Amino acid sequence: MRRYLGRKLLIYVLTFFLAVTIDWLIPRFMPGDPVQTMLSRASLHAEAVEVMHGYYTRAFGLDVPVWRQYLNFWVAIFHGDLGTSVYLFPQPVIKIIMRAVPYDVFLLLPAILLSWFAGNWFGAFAARNKWLDNTLLPLGYILTATPYMWLGILLAWLFGVVLGIFPIAGAYSFSMRPHLSWAFIGSVVKHWFLPFASIFLVKFGGWAIGMRNMIIYELEADYSHYLEALGAPRGLIRKYAFRNAILPQITGLSLDLGVIVAGALVTEVVFSYPGIGYLILQAIQNQDYFLIQGCFLFIIIGVLLANFAIDIAYVIVDPRTRLGMVGESA
Amino acid sequence: MSLQVDNLTVYYQTLRGDVQALEGATFSIADGEIMGLAGESGCGKSTLANSLIRLVPPMRLVRGQVRLDGEVLPIDDARRMSDYRFSRVSVIPQYAMNALNPTRKVGKMMAELLGSKGVDFAATIPELKRRLDLVELSHDVLKMYPIELSGGMKQRVVMVLSTLLNPSLLIADEITSALDVSTQKAVAEMLVGFRDRGFVKSLIVITHDISILYQIADTILIMYAGQLAEKAPTDVIIRAPRHPYTKLLIASLPEVGVRYAERRLSGIPGRPPLLLDPPAGCRFRERCSVAFEKCLEAPPFVELEPGHFVACWKELGEDVDG
Ligand SMILES: Nc1ncnc2c1ncn2[C@@H]1O[C@H](COP(=O)(O)OP(=O)(O)OP(=O)(O)O)[C@@H](O)[C@H]1O
Ligand code: SF4
Ligand SMILES: [Mg+2]
Numbered sequence A: 001m002r003r004y005l006g007r008k009l010l011i012y013v014l015t016f017f018l019a020v021t022i023d024w025l026i027p028r029f030m031p032g033d034p035v036q037t038m039l040s041r042a043s044l045h046a047e048a049v050e051v052m053h054g055y056y057t058r059a060f061g062l063d064v065p066v067w068r069q070y071l072n073f074w075v076a077i078f079h080g081d082l083g084t085s086v087y088l089f090p091q092p093v094i095k096i097i098m099r100a101v102p103y104d105v106f107l108l109l110p111a112i113l114l115s116w117f118a119g120n121w122f123g124a125f126a127a128r129n130k131w132l133d134n135t136l137l138p139l140g141y142i143l144t145a146t147p148y149m150w151l152g153i154l155l156a157w158l159f160g161v162v163l164g165i166f167p168i169a170g171a172y173s174f175s176m177r178p179h180l181s182w183a184f185i186g187s188v189v190k191h192w193f194l195p196f197a198s199i200f201l202v203k204f205g206g207w208a209i210g211m212r213n214m215i216i217y218e219l220e221a222d223y224s225h226y227l228e229a230l231g232a233p234r235g236l237i238r239k240y241a242f243r244n245a246i247l248p249q250i251t252g253l254s255l256d257l258g259v260i261v262a263g264a265l266v267t268e269v270v271f272s273y274p275g276i277g278y279l280i281l282q283a284i285q286n287q288d289y290f291l292i293q294g295c296f297l298f299i300i301i302g303v304l305l306a307n308f309a310i311d312i313a314y315v316i317v318d319p320r321t322r323l324g325m326v327g328e329s330a
Numbered sequence B: 001m002s003l004q005v006d007n008l009t010v011y012y013q014t015l016r017g018d019v020q021a022l023e024g025a026t027f028s029i030a031d032g033e034i035m036g037l038a039g040e041s042g043c044g045k046s047t048l049a050n051s052l053i054r055l056v057p058p059m060r061l062v063r064g065q066v067r068l069d070g071e072v073l074p075i076d077d078a079r080r081m082s083d084y085r086f087s088r089v090s091v092i093p094q095y096a097m098n099a100l101n102p103t104r105k106v107g108k109m110m111a112e113l114l115g116s117k118g119v120d121f122a123a124t125i126p127e128l129k130r131r132l133d134l135v136e137l138s139h140d141v142l143k144m145y146p147i148e149l150s151g152g153m154k155q156r157v158v159m160v161l162s163t164l165l166n167p168s169l170l171i172a173d174e175i176t177s178a179l180d181v182s183t184q185k186a187v188a189e190m191l192v193g194f195r196d197r198g199f200v201k202s203l204i205v206i207t208h209d210i211s212i213l214y215q216i217a218d219t220i221l222i223m224y225a226g227q228l229a230e231k232a233p234t235d236v237i238i239r240a241p242r243h244p245y246t247k248l249l250i251a252s253l254p255e256v257g258v259r260y261a262e263r264r265l266s267g268i269p270g271r272p273p274l275l276l277d278p279p280a281g282c283r284f285r286e287r288c289s290v291a292f293e294k295c296l297e298a299p300p301f302v303e304l305e306p307g308h309f310v311a312c313w314k315e316l317g318e319d320v321d322g
Helices: A002-029 A034-041 A046-059 A067-076 A094-126 A130-145 A148-162 A182-219 A222-227 A233-260 A265-270 A276-285 A288-319 A319-324 B045-053 B104-117 B121-134 B141-142 B151-162 B181-196 B210-218 B236-238 B246-249
Strands: B003-014 B017-029 B035-038 B059-068 B090-094 B169-173 B202-206 B217-222 B225-232 B301-303 B307-310
Touching: A002 A067, A002 A288, A034 A046, A094 A130, A094 A182, A094 A233, A094 A276, A094 A288, A130 A182, A148 A182, A148 A265, A148 B301, A182 A233, A182 A265, A222 A233, A233 A288, A233 B104, A265 A276, A276 A288, B003 B045, B017 B045, B017 B059, B017 B225, B035 B045, B035 B181, B035 B210, B045 B059, B045 B090, B045 B169, B045 B202, B090 B151, B104 B121, B104 B151, B121 B141, B121 B151, B151 B181, B169 B181, B181 B202, B181 B210, B202 B210, B210 B236, B217 B236, B217 B246, B225 B236, B225 B246, B236 B246
Parallel strands: B035 B202, B035 B217, B090 B169, B169 B202
Antiparallel strands: B003 B017, B003 B059, B217 B225, B225 B307, B301 B307
16 A cells, blocks of 8 residues: 555656656747747837846846756745746736636536536436436537537527626626625626536536446446346445446546646636636737746646545545555455 | 246347247256256357346247246246345356456445345354355455455355355356366365255256266256257266267267367267257257258157157157158
8 A cells, every 4th residue: 555655656756847847848948038028018129128138037037057947947846936927027927826726716616516416416317217318318418529619609609698697708797896795796606607507517418428328337247237136126236336337437526626727728718717727828828938837837736636636535435446556365 | 846947938139130049948957956058159058047037138038937946937027036036046147256246345245235135134144154164265255355356266255145045046157167177176066065955956057068067967958059959867968868969969078078169069060050040940950960851840858768858850759650
C-alpha cells in the first residue's frame, strides 16, 4: 500500500516537473515579444519605448540568463507567484486567476454533481424499464452527441433572445455592483442558470448512457448469471450490478471534479461567463503570455492534485485495486 | 426416480431462425445416480443442462416436461422457477472461476444470497464450515475477496455454495476443464463424496473427458446433434456400446483419458449437421455407415435392456423387416 502510493507519488512529481517546464517554455517560444506587444498598444515616442522596454524587461525578470529565469520561475512558484499580467498590468496573475476561480466552482460543481446523481439514477432506472430505454435514452444519445457549442447557443437563443427569460452574458447584471442584497443574488442566479443548464444537460446524457450500458454489461456478467441460476431475487442481482457499475462512474466523476479548475471554456465563451475558461480566451486574444502561462500552471496543479486524490479514493472503494497492489496472495 | 425428462425440446431463437439444439429428449435419473453427459462440442449438452435450471431467452421451450421428485418443474417460468433453484436444482457452472461477485467478500455474498432466499445464514454457518473442511478450504476464505483465491479455490467455494441447501439435482457443466489433471481428479472425487454424504441426491456431470466419467459416473448419456443417442451404465457404454455413433466415439479413444473434443473423430467422415436446419430423421444419418431408408424418420429412444437406452433403427431390428 505504502509502496504503491509512493510509486504513484513519484510519477506525479515527475509529471509536474515536466509540465511546469513546458509551461515555462510557452511564452519564450511564442512568436513575438510580449513586452513589445504591450508597448505597441500604447502609442509612445521612440525613446519612451526604449525606456519602458528596459523597465518592463526587468519587471518580468527577462534581463537575466535563461537558466536563471528558469530557476527563478521555480522559486516563484513555491512562493505562489505566477508572474505579472501584461494585459492587466500590473496585476499579479495569481490575483486575476483567484478572481475567476469562484465562478468556475459556482458553475461547475453543482452541474457536475447534480448531473452525476441524476444521470446515474436515471441510467440505472432505464436499464430495467423497456419503455424508458426505448424513448428517453435516444434523447440522451442526442444530447451527448450534440456539439456543445450548438446546445449552448440554442439555449441562449431560445431562452435569452426569443423568450427573454434569462440573460445570456456575464455573471450578474452590468448595471450592478457586487453587494449583498436579494436583487443582486437574484441577478447572479439568473445569469448562472443557462450556462449551468447547458452543462448539466450534456453531462446528464453522458452519465445516463454510461450507467445504463454498464449495468446491462454487469447483468450479463458470469456472477450475475450464477446468482440467477441460484434463484437470487432480481433485487439482489441488480444491487450487485449497480454497485459494480458505479465504480467506473466514480472515476469519471472524480476526473470531472479534477478539471473544475480548468473551467468550462466553451460554455464560458458562449455565455461570457467570467471563469478561467473565459480568462484564457481573453489572455490569448490579448497575447498575454504570462497570464496564459499562469492559467495553465494553475490547471496543471489542480488536475494533478485531483488525480492523486482519485487514486487514493479508488483504493478505498474497489477491493480489486487494493488487493492488486500487494500482488497475488493465494 | 429423481429426475424425469419427457420429450424435452428447446430451441434458440435467432434472427436466422430456430437453432434446434435439443430435440425430444426423454430420459430419467435415479436417486443417487451420477449421470455423465457426453458428446461432441455443440451437440447440446449445455442446452440440456441449462433448460433444467435457467431457461432464458433466446432459449425457448418448444415442448416437453421435466419432473423432479415427482413434481413438475416450471422450467420456462422464471419467477416460479426461482423457488426451485438452489434448494431443489442447483448448478456448478462452466465459468465457476468467474462466478463470484468480485467486489464482495465470499462470506458476505453467501450471507446476502441466503438471506434473500429467506434462509437463516447464521444457522447454516456450522454446516458451511464443515463442508469447507471437507473440500480442504480454510474458513478464512469467507473473509476474502474472490480475487484473493486461486482458480481451484474459487471452484471449491462454488461447489460448497451450490450444494449448501442439499438440492435433489446438481448439474456440473465442464467443471474440470480448466484444472490440471490432479486437481481434476480431486474435484471429481469431491462430487462423489457430496453424493455419498447425501448433500445432493443425483448429479449430471458434463465433461469432455471420458476418463473422469469412467472414474465417477454410474451411467453415461451420449448426445449427438441435439438428439439423445444412447444411455447405459458406464461399463456398458465403454465396453459394449450399441449406437453406431457411440461405437465410433469410444473406438476413437486410443485409451481412456484422451479428450475426444480435441481431436476430430478419426475415421468418421463428415461433420455434425448444423442445427439451424437439421436433416429430418436420425441426425447421424449422413455419417452413419449402416444407415438405411427407415433412418429418414427420427428413431425413438428405446430401452433395449434394463437401463440401456438406444435411439437407432438398426438396433431396433427395423432393417430386417424394413
Ligand atoms: N445463444 C445461442 N444462440 C444460438 N445458438 C446457440 C446459442 N447457444 C448455443 N447455441 C447452439 O446450440 C447448439 C448446442 O450448444 P451447446 O452449448 O448446448 O453445446 P455443448 O454440447 O454444450 O457444446 P460444448 O461441449 O462446446 O460446451 C450449438 O449448435 C450452438 O451453436
Ligand atoms: S438410426 Fe439409422 S442413421 Fe441413425 S444411427 Fe441408427 S442406423 Fe445410423
Ligand atoms: Mg457446453
